[in-house]
Structures are given as structure tokens and as C-alpha cells.
Amino acid sequence: MSITSTSNQSNIMTDNGLFPSNEVMLDLKNLKKVYPTPKGDYIVLEDLNLQIKKEEFVTIIGHSGCGKTTMLSMIAGLNPISGGHISVLGKQIKGPGPDRGVIFQAPSLMPWMTALQNVLLGVNQVFPHATKAQRNDIAKYYLQKVGLEDAFNKRASDLSQGMQQRVGIARAFAIKPKVLLLDEPFGMLDSLTRGELQDILIEIWNKEKITAVMITHDVDEAIFLADRVVMMTSGPKAKIGDILDIDFERPRTRKTVLEHNDYYKYRKHLIDFLEH
Amino acid sequence: MRQSVTLSKVTKFMGLGMFGTLKDLFTGKLGKEDFKSFLRKTIVPIASILLFIGLWHMGAKALYEKEANFKIQKALTDQGQSAADAMKACIASGDISCKPNTLPSPAQVWDSYKSLLKDHNIIAADKAAFKEKTAALNEKRIEDGLEAITYTGRPSFVDQIFRSLKTVFAGFLLALIIAVPLGIFIGLSPTLKSSFNWFIQIFKPVSPVVWYLLVFMIVKTLLIDSNEDSSFTISFISVGLCSMWATLVNTAMGVSSVDKDYINVAKVLKLGSFQKIFKVVLPSSLPLIFTGLKITLSVAWMVLIAIELLAQSPGLGLFVWEEFQNGANDSNAKIIVAMFVIGIIGFLLDRLMLTIQNWVSFDKTEAI
Numbered sequence: 001m002s003i004t005s006t007s008n009q010s011n012i013m014t015d016n017g018l019f020p021s022n023e024v025m026l027d028l029k030n031l032k033k034v035y036p037t038p039k040g041d042y043i044v045l046e047d048l049n050l051q052i053k054k055e056e057f058v059t060i061i062g063h064s065g066c067g068k069t070t071m072l073s074m075i076a077g078l079n080p081i082s083g084g085h086i087s088v089l090g091k092q093i094k095g096p097g098p099d100r101g102v103i104f105q106a107p108s109l110m111p112w113m114t115a116l117q118n119v120l121l122g123v124n125q126v127f128p129h130a131t132k133a134q135r136n137d138i139a140k141y142y143l144q145k146v147g148l149e150d151a152f153n154k155r156a157s158d159l160s161q162g163m164q165q166r167v168g169i170a171r172a173f174a175i176k177p178k179v180l181l182l183d184e185p186f187g188m189l190d191s192l193t194r195g196e197l198q199d200i201l202i203e204i205w206n207k208e209k210i211t212a213v214m215i216t217h218d219v220d221e222a223i224f225l226a227d228r229v230v231m232m233t234s235g236p237k238a239k240i241g242d243i244l245d246i247d248f249e250r251p252r253t254r255k256t257v258l259e260h261n262d263y264y265k266y267r268k269h270l271i272d273f274l275e276h
Numbered sequence: 277m278r279q280s281v282t283l284s285k286v287t288k289f290m291g292l293g294m295f296g297t298l299k300d301l302f303t304g305k306l307g308k309e310d311f312k313s314f315l316r317k318t319i320v321p322i323a324s325i326l327l328f329i330g331l332w333h334m335g336a337k338a339l340y341e342k343e344a345n346f347k348i349q350k351a352l353t354d355q356g357q358s359a360a361d362a363m364k365a366c367i368a369s370g371d372i373s374c375k376p377n378t379l380p381s382p383a384q385v386w387d388s389y390k391s392l393l394k395d396h397n398i399i400a401a402d403k404a405a406f407k408e409k410t411a412a413l414n415e416k417r418i419e420d421g422l423e424a425i426t427y428t429g430r431p432s433f434v435d436q437i438f439r440s441l442k443t444v445f446a447g448f449l450l451a452l453i454i455a456v457p458l459g460i461f462i463g464l465s466p467t468l469k470s471s472f473n474w475f476i477q478i479f480k481p482v483s484p485v486v487w488y489l490l491v492f493m494i495v496k497t498l499l500i501d502s503n504e505d506s507s508f509t510i511s512f513i514s515v516g517l518c519s520m521w522a523t524l525v526n527t528a529m530g531v532s533s534v535d536k537d538y539i540n541v542a543k544v545l546k547l548g549s550f551q552k553i554f555k556v557v558l559p560s561s562l563p564l565i566f567t568g569l570k571i572t573l574s575v576a577w578m579v580l581i582a583i584e585l586l587a588q589s590p591g592l593g594l595f596v597w598e599e600f601q602n603g604a605n606d607s608n609a610k611i612i613v614a615m616f617v618i619g620i621i622g623f624l625l626d627r628l629m630l631t632i633q634n635w636v637s638f639d640k641t642e643a644i
């Protein structure tokens with residue numbers, strides 16, 4: 001299976017197949033994850049190498065249980081690394097931190113707080129020197145961006161699942177992370193809401209251009225959002241199987257993407273990989 | 277109209293929905309489709325109360341007759357026919373000297389309730405008169421640096437109720453102050469958890485009587501050079517120690533079982549430990565902490581009676597014990613009055629906690 005060739009200038013690699021280091025935001029080298037079990041070690045990931053460039057949106061697709069979420073939570077620093085290393089802008093990560101914002105699969109809002117308080121929880125932490133009014137403005141700005149201008153003071157527990165995930169998106173963008181990690185953020189939503197949230201996500205992303213890594217099960221979602229789709233092999237000892245460059249212009253709309261000549265070619269490529 | 281809506285909301289919020297429905301009936305707001313639920317929620321409870329009183333009445337009557345027959349039979353075998361006839365006449369006349377001593381009937385209990393209220397009114401009037409009489413004198417005594425004269429008469433039944441409530445709230449506060457912070461520490465640290473576990477497991481099932489004796493040993497010595505009556509101190513500390521375990525266990529469990537997603541959010545945002553505890557861990561374990569506090573309050577109220585009785589601390593417990601020892605004409609009926617008062621107050625305390633819980637907690641699923 002060949003990697004689709006592209007004419008995009010910034011995708012030129014150096015001789016050893018790597019991107020120039022000043023373009024790399026996130027670098028995974030020989031990453032390994034081992035879970036000890038009574039029957040011996042279970043190797044989830046092994047020799048996993050992946051580079052993600054600045055301002056790039058990468059989606060990761062693979063079968064359930066292949067280790068996608070493990071990889072993402074290792075990047076977030078929530079899961080210890082068994083071997084290899086992960087670096088952000090050339091600096092090796094040490095535990096979790098607000099430079100890597102996470103949007104979890106479940107909205108994970110504090111249900112006893114209002115939408116605004118949930119976003120402020122992060123904003124206060126990341127901008128401790130800003131005035132209270134400034135921090136409020138930041139939080140409100142992002143809540144407006146996700147279409148929740150009428151729900152600032154609603155308790156998270158009173159919001160629908162889709163609205164909660166919107167707050168999750170606002171919370172993640174509001175702390176202005178270097179890398180945004182999304183763990184199947186729309187997996188629990190119905191398809192209509194999912195489409196809405198994809199549009200909202202890509203709209204904010206177009207503005208902020210925060211390097212994003214997103215896990216998804218949905219082939220169409222993967223193509224619509226990504227600059228590159230990374231396909232992972234099935235575990236154990238999962239690694240990167242293939243990478244597909246998505247060459248659509250940005251900003252994209254769902255309509256132009258669906259009508260594009262290459263769309264079904266990309267789609268077939270991904271489905272062939274998954275069914276293999 | 278608006279007021280009535282709020283009232284029904286309040287009663288519903290407090291878990292006393294029955295009263296709201298009852299009110300709807302009288303204000304004519306009850307729709308046909310609500311009638312079934314009205315039957316279930318209002319008529320059935322009232323019918324069951326009536327049935328209970330009826331069964332009680334019949335049972336009390338049967339017991340009374342058995343006791344009376346036994347007395348007459350005994351007089352007959354011991355002293356002959358004339359003594360038996362005298363006994364029969366004596367019982368029929370309702371004289372105190374030969375009254376069968378058994379479970380009082382509902383009517384007798386109701387009479388005792390009224391006489392206790394009357395007694396309270398007399399004592400209250402007496403107290404007010406005393407206060408008025410000594411007001412000038414006390415003012416002068418305080419000016420002279422002497423202690424004011426206080427009323428030292430017998431407390432009324434209502435006074436005893438308030439005294440008991442005071443003891444229970446003091447004990448409850450003590451339990452809250454000890455158990456919630458300790459529970460948080462235990463819940464946060466697995467090391468503390470394993471070091472405290474044996475302690476909790478051993479002391480949790482200890483009976484209120486033993487707690488009382490333990491507290492008595494310690495407090496008696498601590499207050500040995502004080503002239504003050506230590507019975508209140510001893511009883512509230514015993515109540516607190518006895519009832520705090522549910523809160524301790526629930527707080528520790530709530531704190532240690534916070535949703536992993538929330539903890540991950542706190543980690544990603546790098547919240548400090550103070551912020552993590554007060555913004556994430558505590559609010560999330562609040563429902564469980566409150567369940568614990570609810571159990572603690574009801575246990576406190578339950579053991580209070582036994583502890584007051586042992587500590588000779590004035591209150592409902594002592595009232596019950598004194599009435600039992602006293603053996604007067606209506607003692608049994610007064611004990612039953614106290615029983616109902618204890619039960620109803622316990623129920624109201626439980627509703628009070630439920631109301632506070634619903635009010636502060638994010639989890640709107642009604643706890644029972």
C-alpha cells in the first residue's frame with residue numbers, strides 16, 4: 001500500500017523520512033506500552049513512530065482496542081510510557097499539563113458547575129496573572145464560539161450531551177494549548193449532533209490552528225477534519241500502518257468535501273485498510 | 277394562587293408530597309386523572325393510620341381484660357369470693373390502686389398527651405412568673421457581681437424535647453467536625469486508609485452503652501475539679517462518637533471514588549491540591565457525604581435515648597426512664613406519647629437533611 005503522493009510544499013520530508021525539526025510540534029519516537037498481566041507482559045504498542053507538524057490536524061483511525069486511546073493518553077501524560085519518548089517542540093513531556101489540552105470521550109464537565117465555571121476552571125489556571133474580567137472574557141468568547149452564548153450560567157448537569165461536549169471544546173481551546181488531543185469526542189452523540197459539532201470544531205480550529213490529534217471510528221469524520229489520516233495496525237504490538245494525506249483546501253465545507261473527486265478514493269483507501 | 281404553588285413545591289421538595297396533594301383536594305385543583313394518585317398518596321396512608329389505631333385499640337383492650345381477669349382470679353384463689361368481688365368492683369370504678377397495668381389504649385395516650393401539654397403550660401407560666409418576680413433582684417445581683425438566680429423547677433415535657441434536640445445537634449456537630457475532615461484524609465491517601473481501616477472496623481459496631489461508659493471514664497476525670505454538671509457533655513460526646521461512623525465511611529468512600537474523568541481533567545489543568553480538593557473532589561463526593569450525614573443524624577437520634585437514660589442527662593430518654601420507674605397511673609401512656617414524639621421528630625430530622633441535601637447537591641436523583 002503506497003502513501004498517496006502530494007504536491008504540498010510543506011509535506012517534503014528529509015532523506016530519512018522525517019520532517020525538518022523546526023516544523024515538528026509533536027514527536028513520538030519508538031514508543032512502547034506494556035501492561036503487565038498475570039500471564040506475562042501484554043505489549044500494546046511497540047516501535048511506534050509518528051511526527052505531527054505545527055498547525056496540522058491529524059486523525060487516527062484503527063480497530064477498537066488497538067491502542068489508539070492508550071497512545072493518546074500517553075501523549076496527554078495521563079498514562080506512563082514504557083519505552084521510547086514523546087516530545088512537544090523538542091522537549092520531552094513530564095506528566096500531564098495544560099500545554100496539551102484534552103477533549104475526552106465523555107464530556108467530563110464538573111456537573112455542579114455552570115458552563116462558564118467549567119471553562120474558567122482551566123482559564124484561571126493557565127492565565128493566573130490576567131484580571132478576573134479578562135479571564136471571564138476569554139471563557140465567554142470561547143463559549144460564544146461554540147454557540148452557547150445563552151447557556152453561560154446553566155449547570156453542566158442541565159445541558160444535553162451535545163451541549164456538554166461543546167463546553168468541553170470551549171474549555172480545551174480556552175487554555176490555548178500547544179497540542180489538542182481529542183479522544184473520540186463525538187462518539188457518544190447522534191449523527192446530526194455529531195455533524196454540528198464537527199462544523200463547530202473545524203470552524204474554531206481554522207481560526208486558532210492548534211495542532212490537533214484526534215481519534216475517531218468514523219471514516220468520513222476522519223477525512224473531513226484531517227490534513228493526514230493515520231491508520232494504526234491492530235494490536236497487540238500495534239504501530240502506524242499507513243498514513244494518508246488529505247489534500248482538500250481549507251477552509252472546507254461538508255458539501256465541497258463530499259463533491260470532491262478524490263473523496264471516494266480516500267474513503268476507499270481507508271476502508272480497504274480497515275477491512276484488511 | 278402563586279403562594280399555593282410554591283407551598284406544594286416546598287412540600288414535594290421535602291419529600292412530603294402527601295400534604296401538597298391534600299391541599300389540592302381542598303382548593304379544588306385536583307383533576308380527574310390525579311384522583312388515582314390522590315387515592316394512593318393520601319387516602320391509603322390515612323386509612324393505614326386508622327387501621328393501625330383500630331388494631332392498637334383492640335389489642336390494648338384484650339391485654340387490659342387479660343390483666344383484669346388475672347387479678348380477679350388471683351384474689352379469688354388467695355382470699356376468696358368476697359375479695360374477688362371487691363377487686364372486680366375496684367377495677368370497674370377505675371381506681372388507681374387496682375388498675376391493670378398494661379399497654380394503654382389510644383384514647384389514654386391522647387389524654388396523656390393533653391395532660392403533658394397542660395403541665396407544660398403550667399410550668400411555662402410558673403417560669404414566666406418567676407422571671408418577673410426575680411427580674412429586679414437579679415439585676416441587682418449582677419450589679420453586685422453575684423450570679424443571677426435561675427429557675428430550678430421541674431422541666432416540662434416540651435423542655436425535655438428541646439433539651440434532647442440540643443444534645444443531638446451538639447453530638448451531630450461533633451460527628452461532622454471529626455468525621456468529614458478525617459474521611460477526606462482517609463479517602464485521599466491509600467496509606468491512611470489502610471492504617472485506619474482496622475480502627476474503623478473495630479469501633480463501628482460498638483454499642484452506644486459502651487461508648488457512653490468510655491466517654492464517662494475520660495470526661496469524669498477531665499472535669500474532676502469542675503463543679504458543673506458533666507452529664508450533658510458526656511451524653512453529647514457519646515452521641516457524636518457513636519453516630520459518626522456512617523459519615524466517616526461514606527466520606528472516605530466518596531472521596532476515594534471520584535469519577536476518573538474529573539481527576540484526569542484536574543491533572544490536565546494541573547490544579548493544585550487545594551483546588552483539586554475543594555473544586556473537584558469535595559463537590560463530587562457531596563452526595564455520598566450527605567447520605568452519611570443523614571444516617572449519622574438518625575443514628576444520633578436513636579442512640580440519644582439510651583445515652584440520656586444512662587447519663588441521667590435531662591431529655592426524652594430520661595423522661596421515658598423516669599416514667600417507667602415512677603409507675604403512676606398514666607406512666608405507660610406517657611411513655612407511648614414520648615415514643616411517638618421521638619418517632620415524629622426523627623422523621624422530621626430525616627426530611628430536614630434530605631431537604632438540605634437536595635439543595636446543595638448537584639445530583640438531582642432523589643435520595644431516600
